[in-house]
Amino acid sequence: MLELKVLGDHDHAEAEVPQGGCSSGSCGSTDDQLNHLPESIRQRVYNHPCYSEQAHHHFARMHVAVAPACNIQCNYCNRKYDCANESRPGVVSELLTPKQAVKKTIAVAANIPQMTVLGIAGPGDPLANPVRTFSTFRMLTEQAPDIKLCVSTNGLSLPDYADELTKHNIDHVTITINCVDPEVGAKIYPWVFWENERIRGVEGAKILIERQQRGLEMLVERDILVKVNSVMLPGINDHHLAEVSRIVKSKGAFLHNVMPLIAEPEHGTYFGLMEQRGPTPKELQDLQDECSGDMNMMRHCRQCRADAVGLLGEDRGAEFTMDKIEAMEIDYEAAMVKRKRVHDAINAELAKDNAQPANANADQMIPAGTRPVLMAIASQGGGLVNQHFGHAKEFLVYEASSEGVRFISHRKTDLYCTGGDTCGDGDSLLGGIIKSLEGCEAVLCSKIGYEPWETLENAGIIPNGEHAMERIEDAVWAVYVEMYQNGKLTEQSSSLTA
Incomplete structure (x- = not known):
């Protein structure tokens, strides 16, 4: 079956839900922290690709674009309703009615059985469009009861709808909280629309912050898992987000996702036009590590479009435009049988993984204090090294240290091979890929050609196709142990000192 290819060729028996559902470093926390979670929470997390780093290798999500209006203005946002080219929040190819959204969800769930989660995240704010949002949730609860329902909001209207969210069995909510200081907020939000009035500057930011914090408290009181998203804005809130993390943790937030600013001038955002820079990968990692002292951290976010479809890191939305869906014949009852079979197979695979040691080579100890190494991985899912270097549109970055292996981030890059004989564009394209891998000392992939191999080596990055x-x-x-045994961890590599 096509949908099981990433799982390997084992015989898959029906299995219990994995206890915890996360390997070392997943969900931004250690195995010990996850093992101390109540069983009811682990059950809600293990197959949610946004709440579990391990789950995002196996389970898919989708967003439906039913909420066009927004009640605040962010300096990093520019909503686009008919764009197929940009990959960022606030962008969609087509707006949907609630009935269209339900039809699309059922079509995707039938054709991508790994899909477990349906979220409404825009392109505006779902709670600024309550009729459209809750009509969609109501129909999905009736017609597709096996799909988790989620919502992402800026929080301004959240206190008004906390009880309504519970009526629709929504137990995952994301709130974007970029600050807890109105002076900082005034630099991020030009205005909020509150009680039929546009309120600007510090006063508007103060109202938003108070409503966000009250909404967070209300969700936690109702046993809803809360993920907090924060956009890292160098020079504006970067030194403030550790305080945000501390406060939202104290109020019961489950997970914190610190994301880099996306602000290219062509996106038309205020920050983009004003040339506000985003963070470097190292700046982002340092801040995430600082915040992780207080919170479980999400590091695998892809800052998805408001109509994203598929695994995190891929977008299959073009396969499910409404004109294509109208031509589909779907038997959802039959599809649910197939979905259960696929989910059982994934659960069996995860249970098998979780029964293994965190690293198969864990018996090969590395002395404490040995410097850590970043490695880039070409993967097309399943938690495996299973992609050709030239086919990678992004690389997963992992850190190996004497304490083990942990996931750090993903790095988007240009595609090196585009088919036929058009692999690469000489030094220019490879140079861009190498720049995107800054700080990484090795690249692990299933295969790699001679030319990129040589270029990576010359840049001080070790190519590896042996795993x-x-x-x-x-x-x-295994690569980290080999580097240690060969004496390569006693000095900084050229890729780090260049």
């Missing part, structure tokens, strides 16, 4: 189809954590640890 194809292995678990990423095992492969990273």
